[in-house]
Amino acid sequence: LKASDRLSFYGFDAPMEMTGANSPRPALTALQAYLATNLKPTLLPATAGTIDTLAGADERWSNPAAILDPSESVGASDEANTLRLLADDLAAVLIAESPRLIASTSRNAWWRAYLHARTAAGLLRYHAAMANASDNRVARLLGLRDVMMADNLNAILTREGQRGPTLMFGHNLHLQKGRSKWHLGDLSLEWWSVGSIIGAQLGDQYAVLCSALGAAPHQGLNAPAPDTLEGILSALPESRYLFKSGSLTTALSRMASNLVLRTDAAPNNGYFPLDPHQLNEADGVIFVRDV
Template sequence: MIRFGAVMATLGLLLSASAAAEADPAAAFLAWARDHAVPLPACDDPSMAAVGRAAGTARMIALGEPAHGAHEPLAFRNCLFRHLVEQQGFTAIAIESGTSEARRLHDYVAGGPGDVRQLVRESLSWGFGRFAENVALVEWMRAYNADPAHARKIAFYGIDMSGGDSSGAWANARITLDAALAYLARFDATDSRAVRGAVEPFLGRFTHPAHAALSRAERRRLRAAVDGLARYLDRHGDRLAARSGRDEFDWARRNAALARQLDHMFRTSAPSGEELSPEDYRADAARDAAMADNAHWVLDREGPDGRVLLFAHDGHVMNAATRGGIWSVYRRAPKAMGQHLRAALGDQLFIVPIASGLNGAGLPPVAPGSGSLDVALARVGYERFLLDLRPARTAGPAAGWLRRTQSIRANHVTQAEISPATAMDAVVFIATLTAAHVPEAR
């Protein structure tokens, strides 16, 4: 028979542990995370199925990466997308790259012409075309679509504003206007002459610095010309689609919308400098709103049965405004793409950023003491795992820590401030990141 004193001693230890957890929310979260983490040991269906189960019937999974140019998030994305397509009926992937530029990759995976390495290099923004992981993704998609056993073909999209470059000048922004005007010149040359004529004088000045140099009257004329282009396509959509086919028309209309997005950003923000300034939040706000709009367009194109994997930086996909770290200088915290999408899609959006522990070969060391969320997850004990945070949002000892402001590492050398309880539905943790693979030039 167990002695009464031993029972009371055991009960006392349990109560002490419970009290300690309540007194130390970080310890409570760590204990909860260790109990609920799902290891992701391999690039295989059993591991990737854990993410699919957590997402449930959501039409869009927003997967984030903590920084651009790391191998592990890109490789994880590729594995996850293959599983989602083959096992859960996903129909498209949309990544943080120029929407108009990515049209060539959209066509290539559908069987169009071209050399895959050259197309990826030339069609992805921000230098992402250098990475072998992106080439591998496009090659797999083309092979999947070439198999006649796959009746429903899958699609590749960019969802970023078009014309972006490392200088911040948006030097290639005119690609949007060029594409829309070329469509009208081909399918509606006579009737659209006036609309095209209003836009053409501004083609060489459709960059952020050049827009800033326009007079107030010129800016008004440019805005009217871009709006007129979009309205013309809307007004004559049925007639134009009958001539060109619906797909060609949809891309022309999207290019006009992309030009509108750029004109709005040019009008409401100053060109970027070498350092962030308090008013630079305006450009970030315009860009994230545009990306959300483009993501909606992708979802609409995929139809009621379509499901999309969205892949972008953690700061874009999370349901949290951009604040903290290098962004502390902003006068206001701009609204992120994930906030726009959450408001529109509700639980049809599943947000899962990637957090990381250390940086390995080819990447700068992480900032010491940064990323309270990353640090906590690193103590869970697995090299790679999924943690669904939704069960701990409102109840239990971990809820308090999740509702507090925490930090998540970003761009290797800084961090963003978030409340994990609302910023994400789940998180994938990867212990060590290494540089993305850059193949030697052929």
């Protein structure tokens, strides 16, 4: 196949999870190495040795204790603050010298270096928020992860937009157009998801299909209660459906039933129900009764 006819696959999530976030050192080192290989040393704000010294061991950054205790995070240290400035300066050099760099390497090589620049900046921003003990700390961390997703997706759209549409796969809470909500223990969390960010920027060029699941017995998720969205859909004659959100919302309102959010969960905590009151934040709903 010609290159223009091939499918391209990308990841757009940030290098982090609930248990912690990666060190920015690998991304910064890769960015610095690309610039150092192709530019005069006088144009660079830092050497690889400087970055290694400031970053220290990667384990300092991925310390799982920092998720629950801001004082365990290195994100507010003098070294981290210096690295944030260096990351910004390195990214500025990458963009300012892009004509020379693309001509001497390739668009693909420059694009990958830009990925490293985004990753380093996003991780340092995230670690700084981890070190903050404010009341909205967890919600801010969730929002910053989606900011990194949005940055990555925008870069993908810029690169691939002329070749056709981009299909993105992710969790409903990340892709829906409205404000995401999550009850975690005693915390009631809200943040703007990547879908809401990209949806606001692209308008009707962004469409999202949310998914709803009836039961997955092999994962410990049993049949839903009848007063939930999943319970209503499970009672339909077919096992799979694709609905327009507006049509589904209208049909549910005619039933005059007060649907509640599903509260049962799979033991691995990987399942989140679809909120019946947020159907308008998607363009359609894919329902599968059993998996």
